[in-house]
Amino acid sequence: MILYDLALGPFAEFGFMRRALVGCLALSLGGGPIGTFLVIRRMSLMGDALSHAVLPGAALGFILGGLSLPAMSLGGAGAGLTVAFLSGLVTRLTPLREDASFAAFYLISLALGVLLVSTHGSNIDLLHLLFGSILAIDDAALVLIGAVASMSLLCLAVIWRPLVVECFDPGFLRVVGDRGGLVHTAFLALVVLNLVAAFQALGTLMAVGLMMLPAAAARFWVRELWSLSAASSALAFISGFLGLLLSYYLDLPSGPSIVLVAGLGYCISVLFGPRDSLRALYLANS
């Protein structure tokens, strides 16, 4: 029973811990499949770029509306979608490759965001924006995260099949006359929305951690697309759960704790996972 108290006690006792846990669950449900698609499309770093691109919009919302959730979320989503759109435009109109144009826009965006916050706010504000605080999630934030997660799952259910085909054989959709580009755009919008939901809790810099690390770890455990998505959601939630406990008992900041636990999960998966891990590849016959 001691373990039970250690593991669940904090959540039973404190409302802010419960809200943080529910927030993690919602983020994991939406982020799992989206992270999986990012990994499979070799867009891992674009998720990172987009998470940084959210900053100036959130900062602008912060300057105009203070620490208000709607203002910062709207601003963040606007900035993220703008960067996604502009990068896509540059990729289509010039020979510059997609990853390079993403990098260019997110660096501009990040610098702009830091500039805005540091000239109009205090360093504490900047830290809050960059690293978030999942323990300060209120009911409004929880509703936003839950809404984004629900919408993401619904949207994914609708575009699942074309999205899969677009990753697997991008030419095919265009040859049979389907609008593959539309699916790509919708997917990028989902990425931005999930990052905006996550940045309340984890901050702009860490938002992508709960999305990518479990998805990258999952491929060392399972094979099919649905099981990859489910496994990354599960790994993300476990990381959130353990990370929150860690931050509670050791008095550590919650965002980095959660992402570090997810990172530990990734390292364990690379070393010992049943599929293609170092153990499976090199120690199988010894």
Next chain:
Amino acid sequence: MRGSAGDAVVLDNVTFAYDGHPAVHHLSGAFACGSLTAIVGPNGSGKSTLMKGIVGLLRPAGGLIRSAGRGRGGIAYLPQHGEIERRFPISVIQTVLLGHWRQMGWARGVTRELREEAQRALAAVGLNGFEERPIETLSAGQFQRVLFARLIVQDAELVLLDEPFAAVDERTSEHLLSLIVSWHREGRTVAAVLHDLDQVRAYFPKTLLLAREPVAWGPTREVLMPQNLRRARHLSEAWSGEAEHLGSISTSKPARLTRQSGSLRVNGNEDGPLCREGEERGRSVR
């Protein structure tokens, strides 16, 4: 506009360019309905570019392409080896079922008939019992057979194959070649990019010899005459030499093509399919 009602694809003075450098230029001619054409030429002669242009993946910089494929049945296109993500987590039967895209679209279910048709196609390519195998476990030859099964399921009037036998073992290529010949017998229009001239002479009635410009297009025996092949080689030496020169001599500018947008219309559908609809034909697989 050249071409008659009996043509599946008509090319009218078509030019493709990358960065202003011509990849294929001033190509005019037609693939007659029900014809079986080999497209041959030295490396870099624009064979794949032409394929991509006909299926609509590339826009011509000038000229006009009309194809019947955008109508009923569509175009079945086999991209070059390596353009499809072979490590993608998808099963063999799911890959073949993609051939039913026009029936299934984004969300419609897989009916028993569609599934049985896919299974028959798998049997036709000699992959009975491979339904649930993940494609990443297949050899290059087996994967090519899966893609051929998808082509069978697509049941298109116009079939375009980009190097169907590259990276494929000999037994597989013989089997796949027999499928191509059977499609020809069923009255479909088939064009394939190939390298083995003996194979072309033995099985392909028509040949297009391409070296960025058309060298010859017509009955295979006439096209593959020594003087034509010499001319193609000579032309290819000119452009590979040009590539070397470009590095050292900065003053010699390559001829730049200007966009002739006046007559640009890709895969125009306004005139309707060029092949007669509802042609009677025997089908070996369906």
